[in-house]
Amino acid sequence: MTITINDSFSDQVLSFLKTLPSEAVVVEETRPWYADEVKHRIEEYRTGKMQTAPLDKAFWDEMDSYINTVA
Numbered sequence: 570m571t572i573t574i575n576d577s578f579s580d581q582v583l584s585f586l587k588t589l590p591s592e593a594v595v596v597e598e599t600r601p602w603y604a605d606e607v608k609h610r611i612e613e614y615r616t617g618k619m620q621t622a623p624l625d626k627a628f629w630d631e632m633d634s635y636i637n638t639v640a
Contacts, residue, residue: 613619
């Protein structure tokens with residue numbers, strides 16, 4: 570049996586599953602490894618810990634030049 574759970578309810582579902590006997594349910598992590606990385610980076614952004622560097626005009630000029638050569 571496969572059950573798809575809306576992410577917003579995952580904590581509640583996992584709490585419920587923990588109340589069942591251990592042999593009743595096998596929980597396999599199906600989220601890609603990067604989901605945790607994205608959550609971590611979102612938290613860094615929200616708390617102001619993430620450091621960013623602005624992209625300057627030279628970067629965009631280089632991108633435009635590259636696009637024009639491959640287009």
